Amino acid sequence: MAKKQDxxxxxxxxxxxxxxxxxxxxxxxxxxxxxxxxxxxxxxLNINVADIIKKLFLKGKMxxxxxxxxxxxxxxxxxxxxxxxxxxxxxxxxxFEKLNIEDDPKDLVERAPVVTIMGHVDHGKTTxxxxxxNSNVAAGEFGGISQAIGAxxxxxxGKKVTFIDTPGxxxxxxxxxxGASVTDIVVLVVAADDGVMPQTIEAIDHAKAAxxxxxxxxxxxxxxxxxxxxxxNQLMQYDIIAEKYGGDNIVCLISAKKKQGIEELLDAIxxxxxxxxxxxxxxxxxxxxxxxxxxxxxxxxxxxxxVQNGTLNSNDYIVVGTAYGKVRRMTNEHNQVLKVxxxxxxxxxxxxxxxxxxxxxxxxxxxxxxxxxxASKRSLKKLEEERALNNGITSLDDLYGKIQEGNMIxxxxxxxxxxxxxxxxxxxxxxxxxxxxxxxKVIRAAAGAITESDILLAGAxxxxxxxxxxxxxxxxxxxxxxxxxxxxxxxxxxxxxxxxQNAINGLEKKEEVxxxxxxxxxxxxxxxxKVGTVAGCYVTDGIFKRDALCRVLRDGAIVYEGKLExxxxxxxxxxxxxxGFECGIKVENFNDIHEGDIIENYELxxxx
Ligand code: GDP
Numbered sequence: 001m002a003k004k005q006d007x008x009x010x011x012x013x014x015x016x017x018x019x020x021x022x023x024x025x026x027x028x029x030x031x032x033x034x035x036x037x038x039x040x041x042x043x044x045l046n047i048n049v050a051d052i053i054k055k056l057f058l059k060g061k062m063x064x065x066x067x068x069x070x071x072x073x074x075x076x077x078x079x080x081x082x083x084x085x086x087x088x089x090x091x092x093x094x095x096f097e098k099l100n101i102e103d104d105p106k107d108l109v110e111r112a113p114v115v116t117i118m119g120h121v122d123h124g125k126t127t128x129x130x131x132x133x134n135s136n137v138a139a140g141e142f143g144g145i146s147q148a149i150g151a152x153x154x155x156x157x158g159k160k161v162t163f164i165d166t167p168g169x170x171x172x173x174x175x176x177x178x179g180a181s182v183t184d185i186v187v188l189v190v191a192a193d194d195g196v197m198p199q200t201i202e203a204i205d206h207a208k209a210a211x212x213x214x215x216x217x218x219x220x221x222x223x224x225x226x227x228x229x230x231x232x233n234q235l236m237q238y239d240i241i242a243e244k245y246g247g248d249n250i251v252c253l254i255s256a257k258k259k260q261g262i263e264e265l266l267d268a269i270x271x272x273x274x275x276x277x278x279x280x281x282x283x284x285x286x287x288x289x290x291x292x293x294x295x296x297x298x299x300x301x302x303x304x305x306x307v308q309n310g311t312l313n314s315n316d317y318i319v320v321g322t323a324y325g326k327v328r329r330m331t332n333e334h335n336q337v338l339k340v341x342x343x344x345x346x347x348x349x350x351x352x353x354x355x356x357x358x359x360x361x362x363x364x365x366x367x368x369x370x371x372x373x374x375a376s377k378r379s380l381k382k383l384e385e386e387r388a389l390n391n392g393i394t395s396l397d398d399l400y401g402k403i404q405e406g407n408m409i410x411x412x413x414x415x416x417x418x419x420x421x422x423x424x425x426x427x428x429x430x431x432x433x434x435x436x437x438x439x440x441k442v443i444r445a446a447a448g449a450i451t452e453s454d455i456l457l458a459g460a461x462x463x464x465x466x467x468x469x470x471x472x473x474x475x476x477x478x479x480x481x482x483x484x485x486x487x488x489x490x491x492x493x494x495x496x497x498x499x500x501q502n503a504i505n506g507l508e509k510k511e512e513v514x515x516x517x518x519x520x521x522x523x524x525x526x527x528x529x530k531v532g533t534v535a536g537c538y539v540t541d542g543i544f545k546r547d548a549l550c551r552v553l554r555d556g557a558i559v560y561e562g563k564l565e566x567x568x569x570x571x572x573x574x575x576x577x578x579x580g581f582e583c584g585i586k587v588e589n590f591n592d593i594h595e596g597d598i599i600e601n602y603e604l605x606x607x608x
Contacts, residue, residue, distance in 0.1 A: 008311060009284040010366050011101055029084045032074060039065040041074065045081050052077060094377040096287065096319075096363045103281035103309070111280040112153065112160035112344035113273035114182055114306065118203035119189030124219040127256035128189055129165055132266070150292055151304060151346035152333035156266045161273070162306070162344045164291060182289050182306050183212050185272050187265070188240075192218045192226035192253070196234040198446065202453060204238045205444045209461050213276070214240060215250045215268050222255040280343030285364040286312035290320060290356045291346060301325075301352040305362055312341040316364040317371035323354040324375035326368065411438060411500075412463035414454050415445040416470050418557045422493075423447055426468050429497050438504045449556025450487060452479050459483045468496060471553050471600065474519050474541035489514075491558065515605050518542025518579065522597040526584075533591040534566075534584050537599060544577040544601045550587060553598040563588045564601070 023032040023044055030045065038056075042049040049065050055077070056063050063069070069077075071087055078085035093099060117125050132154065150165040164182065186207040190200055207214050216235060218228045232242050232251060241247020250268045254261030286307045293303035303320065305312070312318075314330045314337075328351035330338045341347045356362070365371040413430060417423035427445040434440055443461055444454065450465060450472035458465050465480070467489040472480065480487050490496035524536030546567040552560040565588035567574055569581070577583040585599055593599075 006313075006366065007283070008313075008366075010370075011096065011099070011285050011287060011310070011363055025083065028082075029086055030074075030078045031086050031088055033088050033090045035068040035070065036074060037066050037068055038063050041069060041077065045078070045083060047081055055080065092377075094374045094381065096374075097361045101284075103284070107281040107283045108279040109282060111278050111342075112162050113184040113269065113276065113278055114162045114164060114344055115185045115187060115269055116164045116183040117187045117189060118207070119217075119219075120191070120194070120197035120199040120203075123189045123191040123194065123197070123200070124256045125189050128187075128217065128219065128254070128262075129163070131256045131259050131262050132163060151306065153345065154266075156270055159270055159273075160344070161266070161269055162346060164306075164346070181210055181212075182291065182308070183210065184276060184278055185269060186212050186214045187217050187269070188214050189217050189219050189256075190231050190235070191220045191223075192228050192231055193220050193223040195227075195231050196238070198448065201238060201446060202444075202457075204235075204240060205457060208239075209443055209457065213249075213272055215252065215265070215272055216240060216242070217256075217261075217265055218251060218253050219256050221253045221260065222258045228253050278344075280309045282311045282342055284310040285316065285366065286310035286318075286341070287361065287363045288312075290358055290360040290362060292358050293356050295355050296350070299350045301355040302348060302350050303352060303356055303362075304346060304348050307341045307343055307345050307347065309343055310364065311343070312345075312347065312364055314339045317366070317368050318349075318352070318362050318364045319371050319375045319378070320352060320356040320362040321354075321360045322375055322379040323352050323356055324371040325352040327351050327364075411440050411503075412458075412461045413440060413442045413500075414458045414461075414463045414465045415442050416450045416454060416465070416467050417445070417447055418469035420447045422468055426466070426493055426496060429493060430500060433497070433501055433504060435504055440500070449473070450476055452476055455479050455483055455485050458485045464488065466490065466496060466500075468493065469558050470556050471551070471558060471598075473556070473598075477516070491561070513605060515603050516542070517548055517601040517603060518544050519601070520544060520577075520583070520585065520599045522593060522595055522599065523582075525593060525595055532586060533593050534586045535593045535597070535599065536582065537585050538582050539577050539579050541579055542601070543579065544583065544585075545603070546573075546575050548601050548603045550585075550602070551600050552587060552590065552593060553600060554594065554596075559592070559597070560587065560590045562590060565589075 023030070023036050023040065025031075025044055036044075038052055039049055042052050053063055053065070056073070061073070075085050117129055119125050133152065151162060152165070153160050153162050186203065188200065188203055188207070190196060204214065218231050220226055221228065232245075235242075235249075236245070240249045242249055242251040250272060252261055252265040252268050254265055256262070287310055288306045288308040291304040291306050293301065296302040301323075312327070312330065314327055317324065317326050327349045329349070330341060331348045332338055333346065338347060365374070415423060415426055415430070417426060423445040427442045430440050430442055443463055444457060449470050450467050454465055455476065457463065465485060465487045467487060469491055471489060472487055477487070488496070488499065490499070518539055519541045520537035520539045522535040522537050526534045526536060528534050544567060546564055548564070550562065550564050551558050565586040566584070567577060568584040569577060574583070587593065587599070
């Protein structure tokens with residue numbers, strides 16, 4: 001069957017750059033994309049080669065005509081000869097996440113806003129999602145049909161709005177970590193009878209870090225103890241300021257359960273969306289993001305995609321990550337088959353060769369060959385990239401490097417402490433360290449143990465994690481290692497501040513670094529006369545060494561630090577106990593040990 005006439009613009013031919021024009025003068029600006037020889041530079045700038053060689057010689061650089069120049073030297077020479085300069089990065093078409101394909105403004109049309117509902121557990125997210133889904137629906141229309149995918153569209157006063165049901169906070173930051181931003185508006189649900197809670201703050205952090213506007217839905221207004229003013233006041237501490245107090249956060253008072261205030265909330269979404277002037281170009285092949293994906297027993301890899309720009313047709317070829325395939329069937333949230341999906345439409349597709357990950361970008365192509373070529377180039381590239389996964393500043397070493405290069409940088413910090421008071425104190429001390437070169441931004445300062453969600457936020461925002469008087473669990477520590485996020489732990493504010501200050505000054509790091517050997521859980525307590533409290537423990541992770549240092553953790557907070565007085569297996573003193581074994585531990589000078597405490601064994605090692 002001949003392919004039907006299709007007037008959509010292909011994404012890649014659209015964004016392609018001519019690789020031959022790697023250096024040229026354009027209106028007084030020398031634009032280059034890669035290193036260039038002395039001879040070529042002379043030709044482009046219309047200057048005598050000998051003149052350039054002489055100039056460089058006087059600066060102490062001996063070069064020949066065929067020698068390649070570094071970016072800095074090219075820049076200097078341009079300025080000396082009266083040109084401005086600009087290095088452009090060439091983005092290959094297989095790197096379509098980075099491909100900045102500009103749409104002709106005349107092709108742009110309004111698109112539906114994409115809304116995510118976030119908030120603390122039990123504050124009513126699910127109830128609100130249901131209330132929204134069923135609002136305006138004529139009885140019997142879709143009421144009885146269960147929704148097939150975790151995103152849906154709703155028409156409000158003739159305008160479509162896309163709701164993403166499922167992300168939750170982890171998924172939201174996991175997506176951002178992959179560079180995907182799918183949400184235009186966050187609806188923050190806060191229960192009027194409970195107020196701001198840890199996950200409320202987490203949601204605020206996520207939305208702010210992603211630069212997404214927040215509409216506050218104060219829920220459970222029907223509850224007898226509802227106190228919306230308290231919620232509004234609490235939120236001010238997090239820079240969420242209601243319009244009536246001169247801020248720009250829309251606040252809606254609702255009862256998801258009684259379906260009150262839902263219309264007003266939907267109207268607020270429309271208003272917020274209009275302010276954002278969201279546009280897309282339906283006249284090109286689709287690009288977008290995977291919202292969720294799974295392996296369906298009957299149909300194979302199945303993915304929910306959000307079309308973010310362009311139009312997806314039901315027989316397009318798409319590339320997602322390193323997978324590609326022809327869209328064999330495309331359905332909406334009611335399992336109805338779709339032929340076309342416009343921008344901001346969530347669809348479920350089958351036909352991919354592998355299951356992609358949530359947050360992966362996809363791009364559609366007119367021909368199978370294009371899709372296959374790009375997918376295979378990406379596979380190759382992925383191999384290379386895996387070797388150099390981490391390029392942001394998630395370690396102090398990166399930071400030293402960046403500072404030494406003389407770049408102005410922002411250090412993002414996720415800070416967890418044993419109390420809100422100390423979190424605030426550390427945060428304000430850190431933010432005072434700002435210098436001309438370095439800006440410290442504490443993107444989260446909260447009380448509590450370091451959790452996976454902190455790791456995700458740090459990963460998504462290239463942040464360092466600092467713990468003050470708190471410790472991560474072994475599981476969280478592993479996750480941090482996997483994501484290559486550094487966790488810095490301190491017990492003294494001064495030491496923490498000094499470390500960051502030293503990093504800023506580009507000074508040498510402290511010589512001793514900590515090496516955690518293992519963790520053990522306290523399962524029984526024995527009071528032994530003349531000895532004190534002995535903890536019957538189980539080594540859950542790593543190894544325990546009699547001679548190493550230890551600390552006692554309760555709910556993630558440090559309650560004591562010191563040495564082991566004794567380490568026993570049954571009645572015998574031993575030097576080490578491995579993971580999976582029980583042992584008796586007496587912590588020197590410490591008897592206030594509780595069942596459920598974690599004892600962490602660590603040593604200090606010298607680092608160059
Ligand atoms: P989620 O964890 O945020 O998804 O919260 P749910 O939607 O599951 O709601 C948690 C509990 O709060 C449930 O028992 C709901 O019935 C109740 N709830 C939700 N909305 C309201 C409301 O507007 N008023 C009252 N009184 N209860 C509500």
